[in-house]
Amino acid sequence: MGSIPKKSAKSHSEESSERSSNQKKNANYSRERLARIIFERLGKEYPGSASSLCALQHKNPFQLLVATILSAQCTDERVNQVTPLLFAEYPTPALLAKADPSRLEEIVRPTGFYRSKSGNLIAMAEAVTTNFKGKIPKQMDDLVSLPGVGRKTANVILSVAYNLPGLPVDTHVQRLTKRMGLTTETTPDKIEMDISPLLKPEELGAFSLRLILHGRKVCKARKPLCDICPLADICPSSGITVETAAEIKVGAKSSK
Numbered sequence: 001m002g003s004i005p006k007k008s009a010k011s012h013s014e015e016s017s018e019r020s021s022n023q024k025k026n027a028n029y030s031r032e033r034l035a036r037i038i039f040e041r042l043g044k045e046y047p048g049s050a051s052s053l054c055a056l057q058h059k060n061p062f063q064l065l066v067a068t069i070l071s072a073q074c075t076d077e078r079v080n081q082v083t084p085l086l087f088a089e090y091p092t093p094a095l096l097a098k099a100d101p102s103r104l105e106e107i108v109r110p111t112g113f114y115r116s117k118s119g120n121l122i123a124m125a126e127a128v129t130t131n132f133k134g135k136i137p138k139q140m141d142d143l144v145s146l147p148g149v150g151r152k153t154a155n156v157i158l159s160v161a162y163n164l165p166g167l168p169v170d171t172h173v174q175r176l177t178k179r180m181g182l183t184t185e186t187t188p189d190k191i192e193m194d195i196s197p198l199l200k201p202e203e204l205g206a207f208s209l210r211l212i213l214h215g216r217k218v219c220k221a222r223k224p225l226c227d228i229c230p231l232a233d234i235c236p237s238s239g240i241t242v243e244t245a246a247e248i249k250v251g252a253k254s255s256k
């Protein structure tokens, strides 16, 4: 990163003019083309598959599901500090289903919301044991039937654990796809449906992970680092500040 030279300080009118110029460039691309460019450029910054880009430490789909449930409102680093002990004490869904709630709460407490997370983990493990013979299912409908599992978590399991198509939409993916002009949708489920057809099914998991990593490192919520962003020349939001973010209009031409 950092191959794009730093910009000099600009007046508000210069920033507005530049954004308008970027929106025009952006409008020359179909949404598919724009998604392809973003996928490939971010691939140079964050290379690898969804599985290799996932920061949650795990050795099987069960461990990934547990870690993903714990990652809600918590950093991956904090989750990774907690899971070794948890996996050592409860290595299978059957053992987790029989966990003593107070002991499990004690272990997961550092991840926050520990009572509800502990309850969801036990209920999820019971459902996996009872309904799926102890195996984490590979179908979206089956995954979202598990307590504590929504489409985002299910898509993590599909794309990272099973190398199947899946676009997890978290807060970073929501923010970046809007800023980049890829969608005007505002809810995770609608964003997933809107973005998924733009890329090959097998690319969706890596696309989500690349957006998440870019959102953490460069396209930050409160202060996007557009000066060092490899997408600055095509992004309609390049140069935004938090104050002007609400003014940005989506510039991509709809290809629907």
Ligand code: SF4
Residues within 6 Å of the ligand: 179, 180, 218, 219, 220, 224, 225, 226, 229, 230, 231, 232, 235, 236, 237, 238, 239, 240
């Ligand atoms: S950092 Fe700036 S240029 Fe890069 S994607 Fe975010 S808003 Fe666009």
